Amino acid sequence: MRTNLKVVDNSGAKRVMCIQALKGKKGARLGDMIVASVKEAQAGGKVKKGQVVYGVVVRAAMQRGRCDGSEVKFDDNAVVLVNKQGEPIGTRVFGPVPHELRKKKHVKILSLAEHIA
Amino acid sequence: MRLEKCWFCSSTIYPGHGIQFVRNDAKIFRFCRSKCHKNFKMKRNPRKVKWTKAYRRLHGKDMTQDSTFEFERKRNRPERYDRNVTENVLKAIKKISKVRHAREEEHHRQRMKGNKVMKLKEDAKELEQSIHLVGPLVKKDDMKKEKIIPLREDHRMEE
Numbered sequence A: 001m002r003t004n005l006k007v008v009d010n011s012g013a014k015r016v017m018c019i020q021a022l023k024g025k026k027g028a029r030l031g032d033m034i035v036a037s038v039k040e041a042q043a044g045g046k047v048k049k050g051q052v053v054y055g056v057v058v059r060a061a062m063q064r065g066r067c068d069g070s071e072v073k074f075d076d077n078a079v080v081l082v083n084k085q086g087e088p089i090g091t092r093v094f095g096p097v098p099h100e101l102r103k104k105k106h107v108k109i110l111s112l113a114e115h116i117a
Numbered sequence B: 001m002r003l004e005k006c007w008f009c010s011s012t013i014y015p016g017h018g019i020q021f022v023r024n025d026a027k028i029f030r031f032c033r034s035k036c037h038k039n040f041k042m043k044r045n046p047r048k049v050k051w052t053k054a055y056r057r058l059h060g061k062d063m064t065q066d067s068t069f070e071f072e073r074k075r076n077r078p079e080r081y082d083r084n085v086t087e088n089v090l091k092a093i094k095k096i097s098k099v100r101h102a103r104e105e106e107h108h109r110q111r112m113k114g115n116k117v118m119k120l121k122e123d124a125k126e127l128e129q130s131i132h133l134v135g136p137l138v139k140k141d142d143m144k145k146e147k148i149i150p151l152r153e154d155h156r157m158e159e
């Protein structure tokens, strides 16, 4: 809650604030879905400032366990905006994303991504 | 399963160990344990930290160029599975590691070669320079045999 996340797609939003983590009481981790409010947006984008949107956390500075027991962490906290069904709003994804998204059934984001870590 | 090398100390990372950090330009830094991860976060240069492989290579402590290292190189082309090849490789691994150990030992011996003579020389020099501390009674010939007894006699003389 109240985490500012960078938006790394071309939906038009620049920065969103997490207002709810779907699933889990401890807050969202890498790969989780969140509800967020748009704090900064470009003019003429698909989303407007103040709108409530859904998103998938694609990068988190906090480490997350991998399936083999090792851990992975990223430079920043970043999100890709999706609709309620989990389909991305934008058409591009910037920067690296973890391959765990496949397990979470966000294959569309994976295919749009430049790098998979 | 690929066995990666630690970014900081270049030791092997076995599956399920360590942590990996993905920078925003998608460069992956893998660390074998929290010690290496912490040192990375402190922005230390592995070439300047004495216990890392990078330091030891840079300062000639370890063997750097050897034909046995060629076998362990990273290859991006996947090899087609062949049972006979695998069998031969498994046999060869033992022999290669034996050869490498022998060569490493030889390298260490070469590196430590002049040390004993140097140590003797330094000791002799110190003896020469600070012989007056022991006292005038002690002759040089006695020094070589026993050090403790003439010292005790000295104390008695002073009293």
Ligand SMILES: [Zn+2]
Residues within 6 Å of the ligand: B006, B007, B008, B009, B010, B011, B031, B032, B033, B036
């Ligand atoms: Zn290490």
